[in-house]
Amino acid sequence: MPSNKTQPARGMRDFLPADVRRREYVIGVIREVYERYGFEPLETPAVENIETLMGKYGEEGNQLIFKILKRGVHESTGEADLALRYDLTVPLARVVAEYRDKLPKFFKRYQIQPVWRADRPARGRFREFYQCDVDVLGSKSMVVEAEICAAVSDVLERLGFDDFVIVLNHREILRGILEVSGVTEEKQADALIVIDKSEKIGKDGLRRELVERGVFSEESVDDFFERFGRLAETHVGPAFDIPESRTREFEKQQQEEMNSSWLDKLSSSLDQHEGGKLGIKAVRQILDLSQNSPARGRIRFHPSLARGLSYYTGAILEVGLNIGDFRGSIGGGGRYDNLVGMFLGQDVPACGFSLGLERIIVVMTEREMFPAGLVTSPAEVMVTVWNEESVLNSIALASELRAAGLRVDLYPEADKVGKQFKYASARGIPFVAVLGDDERERGEVSIKDMKSGKQRSVKREDVASVLRNWEG
RNA sequence: GCGGCUAUAGUUCAGUUGGUUAGAACGCUUGACUGUGAAUCAAGAGGUCGUGGGUUCAAGUCCCACUAGCCGCCCCA
The missing domain is CATH 3.30.930.10 (Bira Bifunctional Protein; Domain 2)
Structure with a gap:
């Protein structure tokens, strides 16, 4: 066990802001495409009864299931009655068996959630990872396979x-x-x-x-x-x-x-x-x-x-x-016509596919496939704070810009202006709005484009529209 | 789960056959700079050498375990 207690558990990861942005970008594209193919969202619990999972993944799979010991006075038995889900397909089969009458004849669902496997971590391989599944239940037609291939191709393209x-x-x-x-x-x-x-x-x-x-x-x-x-x-x-x-x-x-x-x-x-x-x-x-x-x-x-x-x-x-x-x-994926039958006692034809989020991200990161600005821009504009007396005024400006729909960061202290610029620069914020004594007297705000270094003074009420239509 | 290689400041790396206060570059902080960042100059901070044990008078350096990374199996997303 690591004595450095601040590391996450083996095979698990923390996601810092830039990581989360990358993940959300990919998930956003996947969700949008799946929705366009008529799939509906589903979520299921992280934990399943252990008998739901056991025996569904073969010998090897059984070994890799994260089992959860019984709790309280029963803990000493050393028995497990629950387990973290190993994939999203078996929980789906359980859901279909449970709610058969409430679901449409052809149930098309997508599901983007983490799964857990007690595997050895390696590159692109973790013990907690996200799967992005699409499945169609209720049809034996090969149109289903074709649709799934089309959706997956669409996502990747x-x-x-x-x-x-x-x-x-x-x-x-x-x-x-x-x-x-x-x-x-x-x-x-x-x-x-x-x-x-x-x-x-x-x-x-x-x-x-x-x-x-x-x-x-x-x-x-x-x-x-x-x-x-x-x-x-x-x-x-x-x-x-x-x-x-x-x-x-x-x-x-x-x-x-x-x-x-x-x-x-x-x-x-x-x-x-x-x-x-x-x-x-x-x-x-x-x-x-x-x-x-x-x-x-x-x-x-x-x-x-x-x-x-x-x-x-x-x-x-x-x-x-x-x-x-x-x-x-x-x-990976495929057709599994008798998995639902293991729960329901009556087969429901099914076919699905699962994209591995972290593997996609590993490759996209290496190939620099993420859109520029995704990671580098926590806000579109940063409002400076001139001195203790002007804090309220800066908050007012930030509020106005936020109400106009802009992503606005407010520098939290009355610091030297140079430091405030440096901070904005380091965080990749493209514009800085300076609200000094001179500007305040004129009812204006100075806007600096951090990329070009150009700066101009505009009427306070025009700041949002000027920022939106800024050209070089 | 099995075998091989790797792990030193925020980052990329030095660190001679185990031997006194562990170095560099870049980055970071502060100042020169007038109301302005990425330029220049000066000063400064920062490492119990991945973690925990062991061998030794002495360990970053040798041994073991664990953790993470790379490679090869097994398996998979």
Whole structure:
């Protein structure tokens, strides 16, 4: 334990004003886009009953849940009856099961709240972090997947991302690949772990690890590679040579060609597998339905995407960045048609996606993608205080400007004017309003533009409009 | 959860094989400046060397644990 008691708990963070501004900017864009797609807001408690969460995320997930001990006289039992929520999807499923009759036939909700995982902190990875979820419940149509891809693409484009890829796969396709290759039920989980990282370890690594883990024998692995060797091909990284004169249109076309090439190959390999055929049909539909949406050319079908959360049943999605050094995904999702059924006893089809706020912020900060002025301007104008006698007058001016809708900082002490300017400069406040004895006699205020250094004296009642229409 | 590297003033870093009062640059504070910041000059403040233990006559320097950061696994947002 840190003896320096002022540090936040492990994996948790304090957000200073500049941090909060960045976070709120990103959240604002996300919320605005989600609203535009007809999603409605939902909030749920930080704490859930422990049985609501346990068993929904697989072995690994259970370990990472933040459990809360029973309280008071029951504390000594060492038992946990509550837990901090691990994601926003399971609480959503609980809400839908609880309020089924009050919710519309198709429930589209977004939710932007923190979740907690007892994971090891790393870059872009914390124990308390925000997820920005969109989900649609009540429909099995692939239009839902397409809409979600469109909304996510829209958000990322509006934030200024140019190089993201939505990787798409389908649980049934994965099952098909494994079953057609003769992988036994109990080896399938192992096989998925290896296949999921096939891009990183390459063709040789894929072959080696599949044999090491006993998924295939030395002989049968060749069969597998004959049919599915392409699994090791590029997954999130650049998929094709980008020419000097690269255009989005060119990239989109390349992506579409790559998708159909993959699908054609797989559909002949899986034509004996019912589930696999279904999965391929679903993926084709999602791609078709994205033709005329912001997601066009941004979706990359890739059969090696697996994803760990155990509740997915159909399409699975993950967003990665093409360029740069951030390897982790910045979001993920998929279809989970029987999660609500675990609470309700009756299945409700569902599909959703989650963007990771802090990963987006890590990348945006590194790439300097935040609008200028977001961090640097706590106020539009600072009003100076000339001396003890004039404080009231300064407060009056500040009040007038605030009433006119400006963000106004009032220097709190009757300090030397030089210090007041220095303070405004250091805080990045663009204008300083000086209210000295001379100005007061003339019924004027001196306004200084801190960027250009220009200064002019204006009638007191005109200050707000002059500031608003200031030019150089 | 596992392995490797790192941690010295607000910031970026020096600090020789463990040896007296731990340094620099920039930043910060105060003054020269007349009613005005980012320029120049002068002076000044600021570190129990990430935290806690241990080895030693002696520890920023060696050992251990913890915390944070980077890299690689596992997993994921």
